[in-house]
Amino acid sequence: MSVLTNLITPQLEKIHSGKVRESFRVDAEHRLIVATDRISAFDSVLKTAIPGKGAVLNSLAAFWFEKTQDIVPNHFVKLIDPNISLVREAKPIKVEMIVRGYLTGSAWRGYQKGKRQVSGVPIPDGMKKNQAFPQPIVTPTTKEESDREISAEDLVKEGWVDAATYQKMAEISLKLFKRGSEFLAERGIILVDTKYEFGLVDGQLVLIDEIHTPDSSRFWSKEDYENHPENAEQLDKEYVRSYLLQNKKDGRYPAELPPEVVAETTRRYREIFRMITGSELPDTEEDVRQRVYKNLLKAGLIKPGxxxxxxxxxxxxxxxxxxxxxxxxxxxxxxxxxxxxxxxxxxxxxxxxxxxxxxxxxxxxxxxxxxxxxxxxxxxxxxxxxxxxxxxxxxxxxxxxxxxxxxxxxxxxxxxxxxxxxxxxxxxxxxxxxxxxxxxMNEIQQMKKDLIDADRKLRGR
CATH class of the missing domain: 3.40.50.1970 (Rossmann fold)
Known part of the structure; x- marks a missing residue:
């Protein structure tokens, strides 16, 4: 199956390459965000790409940006390709606003070891795996080489963000989480936890990066959670994380995924997109690089060669x-x-x-x-x-x-x-x-015509 592991063109200036996304300069006010099919887990990019994953992430983020723009402005302008968005240039705030609705994942693993707080937010004793919090909690992390849990107070103290902006980010994050939870619940999906990122455009706080995707969020099947709360079906990247945890050897995670895990991960990504949007994405058998080329050309962002x-x-x-x-x-x-x-x-x-x-x-x-x-x-x-x-x-x-x-x-x-x-x-x-x-062909015909005309002129005809 066709995958997009990177986008290379001499016609666009690459300004950033992250674990999954790449950014290209368009002009002083805009850039292209390319969601590749690379997949990362535990702060590492795996050698194996997931067909169609980038299209799911990018197209789903675009869907949510449009659904939430009444809560907070965002940097999204338009889709260029299922894998590519045109966005406004923003100055990023180096903080991830993680909102948790349930005790699971890394928070649960820490809880099992006796940890009773996440990013300075207390968690009560006596909770069970995957149990819902009384109210969603905001647990920020810094955006560094390795994300670091940090309290709101320390974020301000260390200069990552000022107090007023952080408070606004926290309030918006909870509103976005509420909107996402209610929308997804109608479709049989639980929004377990997620992250939001913000930036500034002309001094205005805007939502950037992605929102409510399988990479930035944890989803459960609502029906399965009600029947098996501690082992609910996962509809997100946690499936890959679980595989890596189960196959960890000598302190190292596998660098590649077997074909059956790749196929199942692709299925899960595409299924969550369909469940949320009610739409289908291009088939994974399509040549994604050719499609990207045609759409960049159509948008006038590159020349044909x-x-x-x-x-x-x-x-x-x-x-x-x-x-x-x-x-x-x-x-x-x-x-x-x-x-x-x-x-x-x-x-x-x-x-x-x-x-x-x-x-x-x-x-x-x-x-x-x-x-x-x-x-x-x-x-x-x-x-x-x-x-x-x-x-x-x-x-x-x-x-x-x-x-x-x-x-x-x-x-x-x-x-x-x-x-x-x-x-x-x-x-x-x-x-x-x-x-x-x-x-x-016109140049060739003109050349021939010029020769004939010259011959006639010389012969006086």
Missing amino acids: FVAFVMGSPSDEAHARKMQKEVEKYGVFSELRVVSAHKNGERIPQVVEDYNLSVEPGVVVAIAGRSNGLGGALAANLTIPVINCPPFSDKTDLMVNVNSSLMMPSNTPAATVIDPKNAAQFAVRCLNLPALREQI
Whole structure:
């Protein structure tokens, strides 16, 4: 099944990569939030991705943002793709507001060991596993490398947030929890506990990140809880946590999940989405990267393809700019980079990763003259076309040094085009973009017409 473990494109600036989500700059006021299919537990990202998980998280968060905007403004603008949201840029408050309605999870594990408070909030003696609190409680944590329980007083004392803002966050969190609990109860779901995150937009407190998703919340089947309160069916990520706890060895959790656990986790995520929204998401067999590419293109956030001009030296810039100008006529994205195969070849793996995993089609033009090791190094590692276009100073330079671009090692497929304009046009044609075929065909027809017109003029006809 298709998964989205990351989004890579040279056309968008990545500004953050978290355990599950990635952020990209759109402009000064907006960013893209990409919910990948990665899954984390116990502060670690597992090697195994969960098909469709990102679409559930992102689309469900969008659903809840719209359902709760009367309680608190949020950063959500619109869905770009089931996995991607356009949001307003916010200054995050580094505090997670965790609201608990029941004694379970880490709070219960601590309770069993005699712990009688969470984040400074007292818990009475004599409670049972999964028992409801008399009233939901707010138990904040700091957002650090490892989340840390902390009391409201210490949050203010340590400077994480001021007292007035914290009080407002706590009040809003309880209202959101009440709204979510009532809505879900009508659908046979118990909202057990959840987290909320806040930020500031132009000084205004807004809800950010996600809300009431299987990653940020714990859900139980209401019917199952009433029949088996201590072992209620879990409809969230706790299923994965339970598997990891049961298979912990020598103090370490498994780094991967077996196929049957992956399949069941996918089923649970999709089922909770259907139960909450009444809608279905795209099938997990769909090529998610192709869908993302098409939706980013449709939203005007990327161009249909890219041509990267990789120079061996800054002195090659003028040569590269000639080709870049030609490429831009076709409405494709282009960028210039400087990487020397001989002087800082250790950067080539990063270039390869940036382009091999890009969501859109691309072509690389290698620009290096004498002893062209750059084109060969790129062609040996890239899965996209590589074109050599050396910056020869004159015909003598060309005759002496062209062989280093023409003679590539075995299994190193790189074309060599001497004329910069031809190289740029060849790069665009290598993209093989349907949207450009008509434009290229018109250029071909115009070229033929110009030749015929010139011939007629010479012959006086």
